[in-house]
Amino acid sequence: MPRIQLSALDAHWRAANYLAAGQIYLMDNPLLTEPLRPEHIKPRLLGHWGTSPGLNLVYTHLNRIIKERGQEALCVWGPGHGGPAVLAGSWLDGSYTQTYPDITRDAAGMGRLFQQFSFPGGVPSHVAPEVPGSIHEGGELGYSLAHAYGAAFDNPDLLVACVIGDGEAETGPLAGSWHSTKFLDPVHDGAVLPILHLNGYKIANPTVLSRIPEAELDALLKGYGHDPLYVTGSDPRRVHRDLAHALDQALDRIGRIKAEAPTAKGRPRWPVIVLRTPKGWTGPKTVDGDPVEDTWRSHQVPLAGVRDNPEHLRQLEDWLRSYRPQELFDAEGRPTGQVLAYTPEGPERLGATPHANGGLLTRSLPIRPLEDFAVPVEKPGTTLHEPTRVLGDLLAGVMADTAGRRDFRVVGPDETESNRLGALFAHTGKAWQARTLPTDQYLARDGRVMEILSEHLCQGWLEGYLLTGRHGLFSSYEAFVHIVDSMVNQHIKWLKTSRALPWRAPIPSLNYLLTSHVWRQDHNGFSHQDPGFVDHVLNKSPEVVRVYLPPDANTLLSVAEHALRSRDYVNVIVAGKQPCFDWLSLDEARLHCARGAGIWDWAGSDNGDRAPDVVLGCAGDVPTQEVLAATALLREHLPDLAVRVVNVVDIARLMPREEHPHGMPDHEYDALFTRDKPVIFAYHGYPWLIHRLAYRRAGHAHLHVRGYKESGTTTTPFDMVVRNDLDRYRLVMDVIDRVPGLAVRAAAVRQRMADARTRHHAWIREHGTDLPEVASWAWPH
């Protein structure tokens, strides 16, 4: 190893600190070529200084190891609210100017860099998608380490450094992420180097990990499976020396682990660096008599009154000049050679790595023809299949065909087999680096199915994997996917922002398969019943969000193929794992899914040649079955009634076109649902969602929706729909109640339906099973 030039490291660090502080405060006089005056100061002082010097330090030192070792690297900045730091690093390594040519690497560009920060119309204060080299928004805390692991999977040559703030370390998701060490394969995956940055404080409090004895912290990190390296100090020169050595040690160790991995037994102990430096280091020591450096008071803007308070202005000028900017930038404002001594070139730069703009690396997924997997459907409703099992074969094909490329993973909280996706295990194992026993099944060090009982980790790993350009699917219990509500919020925001950045290449979509859904919780009950994730995501940016409710196996295949091929979306697919009637052949399924919603002529009795008396709408597998059963009852009991069945796969089609790109124009909606006939709509989830989507339609006044209304418990499948008034008998009663003139004419039929519900209640109390006529029901031909 060449001798480390500590003064070059320090010059880069001082330059970055200068640029970070400058972004927070200055709108003019960027190089301090004249004395600082109030009019050089921004009118609104916004941003987070406290974490910035630490982030700058890491940027500085990562530059060195990248350059010296030719190491391919990516950094996930957990404390990404320290946007000024990462922006400074990117400006210094030239990647910022490469991405945004008007922010030149000179005095004029520096001025614009300062001005734009947290300025309306400028750049956000956090490490957002706008920041080159970033895959991780610095807003909500908790997911940095999971993202880092996701980025490292199947990138064997990549080093993913991950700065974890001691605030973030208190979150549950981060605390759980440490156990990712049991899932990282040293042969096929890259290395993750966590850098736990203990600057001691959050917004207004000390942090837990900074205030426990070092022996306890050491035990904790060893308990997570790591070998810790410590760097502690506030003397820059010593910290530079110690951090450089620690990084060299860590990289040497990683190198050894990787070299020994092909023949090694057991799980390696990966290094972790604990970096203890003061919060707001090198900033004002005290302000108005209160200590600021090394306290929580440095979290945001340490000097708040700079425009009005001459003492604050003086302190700011002293602070900025303490970095000796004249030594760091030449007269044109360009960083000096010493500052850039360790800056890598080209795509090796942290701000320019293609892994952080993953779409650049994305290859289309090999998906075999759906014909290989589709179930034959001669007549609708005569055969039964478990839709997710059929999908499992499709996914197994993708897994097989990516065996060499390794760019597809399936994640889930221990439910792959239970969700009928077990076919995957013919072609890959479950990732597992811990101890195994002879009774274990499918565990494999190089497995590409990831199972851990943590939705947060599943989501975080997959996000990291997708953001670096690879493909995947998350299969989850429908109810518990709410655990990641807030994570998917952030991912959708990331995608929305990224789509507007021409330099960001589209990345594979985040695909959810929500199964074990609300209507089939026989083993569990009320706690496992919640179909509200669809409502949650439909609040988000319509350009990103897609929701599909395929009613059978072939429609699930068609929807899944579309989702796996798509880019920059969040696709939510809700599909059951229990045996379900096959309604559509593959060709019919493809057409139906392409349309997203359509009339099922074969099911209705309006025969297309006259207007229907009533429209029965449905979305979701269980509601579709109940609607078809209701249609059969109507045919039998009210043969004159013209009934139209409309099935909706792509739920956003119900929205107005101005509100969602998939929204159908009014004339199409009217053609499907009519403008004036009663529509009884059986929906998989909360019924008011359908009203929310369709309230602008002409026929909305005639729309009556049935769905889940929190009437849940441990019971049979049919009892669940009865409890929620979504059953066939209730739907027939709804038709009779709403079609003008039927109330009297069909009073006897209505009574018969009510009687059937009564019979159900009596039967289930006695037998604990569903009525035989329901259990054995099939579509009549």
Added chain:
Amino acid sequence: MPRIQLSALDAHWRAANYLAAGQIYLMDNPLLTEPLRPEHIKPRLLGHWGTSPGLNLVYTHLNRIIKERGQEALCVWGPGHGGPAVLAGSWLDGSYTQTYPDITRDAAGMGRLFQQFSFPGGVPSHVAPEVPGSIHEGGELGYSLAHAYGAAFDNPDLLVACVIGDGEAETGPLAGSWHSTKFLDPVHDGAVLPILHLNGYKIANPTVLSRIPEAELDALLKGYGHDPLYVTGSDPRRVHRDLAHALDQALDRIGRIKAEAPTAKGRPRWPVIVLRTPKGWTGPKTVDGDPVEDTWRSHQVPLAGVRDNPEHLRQLEDWLRSYRPQELFDAEGRPTGQVLAYTPEGPERLGATPHANGGLLTRSLPIRPLEDFAVPVEKPGTTLHEPTRVLGDLLAGVMADTAGRRDFRVVGPDETESNRLGALFAHTGKAWQARTLPTDQYLARDGRVMEILSEHLCQGWLEGYLLTGRHGLFSSYEAFVHIVDSMVNQHIKWLKTSRALPWRAPIPSLNYLLTSHVWRQDHNGFSHQDPGFVDHVLNKSPEVVRVYLPPDANTLLSVAEHALRSRDYVNVIVAGKQPCFDWLSLDEARLHCARGAGIWDWAGSDNGDRAPDVVLGCAGDVPTQEVLAATALLREHLPDLAVRVVNVVDIARLMPREEHPHGMPDHEYDALFTRDKPVIFAYHGYPWLIHRLAYRRAGHAHLHVRGYKESGTTTTPFDMVVRNDLDRYRLVMDVIDRVPGLAVRAAAVRQRMADARTRHHAWIREHGTDLPEVASWAWPH
């Protein structure tokens, strides 16, 4: 200590195992008085056997220490999907029969206990609210330890045992909960005894913590601040002996910690028990040639074909008889004296502790007269206050007045001060048991403000505290409260179910203060902007959920008082922390909040004596300000227009009465909003929520809603409303566009508004601040 009767422990455990298996399988012949026949078997076999023997073991052994030591105890059953176990324990200790007299502690009652389990109309398969002694639903995993700590806070004599499954231990929230050791005060709080149950498997996989070396696990637990005790084995007699000793050691240690606490320096190392026993222990060893005991295959129902497969039936009979039921129950099916040798009496029983029916212990909160805190309002809109700061004084009063009783806590992720609730620190500190430094502020071992950067822990602690009968408030960033979406789902389900159980006493409500809201994220931006938590909770049971959007300081006081006095609700209060105009005096605020929605006569120009031309609705502080500013513009520019202003505090008032108990009848809605006039509604959150709530109203066709539509970034407050078309100028344009006849007459006014928006864009680009006319705006008098 008396000598431990291992045979009595074993008898109780065998009895509990017998009862657990019986619940899963039997609908008749409960005591096996005749050979087992298919018709004795339930038609649907549902439930979780795998975890049950371990839970039974813990129940058995906790009984002993409770009885021998007279120890007040509560147990949180993390693997609560093992409902059969906890039901068995409760039936054995008599608390089940006390709660449900028809389930007698004899053969007939045992038969009914078996029959009802997971049977439609019976009891759920999980440890749900129906289970005596429980405060923790066993559905979604991750929150047991946080609940246990919440129960222990301010219960100095209580032992809270907490069984943590090794599946649950993989979740992020559980992983983060271990650090609760830094927040438990040995003087004022009870003890938490975690029992980490490593049975090795989840649904279909081994667990992480069961497959790491014991030295690593030991380091991990020590790193969390614990002193571990290990019990490992599959020989019942040895495990009984070792677990009894471990529990005695743990209780002795806890006793010493408590005794030394008043004078001790530093943080104690609390015991934790690691219990390694086989999954599905004592169940079938193999089924159809596959190993079952001690593998994941025992997770649910180990023998699935009992009704049809004679070999399975024989195996089941052997299994059940292996517990030797004739030794455990007398001829009438009553547990023998040996089985009950260690069973405690009365409220000491785990199934009968009042702490698990916390409402029994609840005392009304002392709340000082609001007059002590209200801001004087001579005229609306002349003074400014930070509403949450005013609320802070009220909360500080509650904190002061509960200093002796210690039954009120405020939790939040490091934002109490930032949310302007700092007045609390005059009367209590921030709970903190770790190291302190001279620069720290407000940290105190006995503090009742709880701050940790984990929404999961805040929520879990508070839930545990409320479920055991105490009071509290959770203040959170509005956007990040989505982190606990899934937790609040479960709590709402718990409350809904509990309300229907006459024996469960109402508990204090879960109160959220959502501040740092979407419209004021100056320091942060898009990642911090999400008002969707209201949408989320409004999907849930209307009998539980209440949502309030007080528009100013006095209305916030009134709403908060109501929430703090209420029971069995989840109250969501959305209120800003930034200076906000005072609109209503305290008396007016009380009246307005009691009504939940009302006409602000002083703001409108219809003067009550004629029908309005337009209604301007508003809900939320920022929308209210924009609506009032729009009203002022309309007065100035269109003085003839009759404008009515309706402010909504209680958002559920917009719903039909049949859908929410607060829903207003149609005639009242029509009286406020008219049936036929245009209504422009400015809402705090996603606009379609208002449509969802109001779609059944006669006037819905005329309702036009403005709100947040994901157009967020780091910018000024006024630019945020402009970007989302919620600003005063846009609202005036909306009025002109929608009131018949105005389009032409008011074209010049409309242009002036459009010009103002253009002026805004230009100004902010140049100055980075809001237009002076906006920044200095006040309500005209």
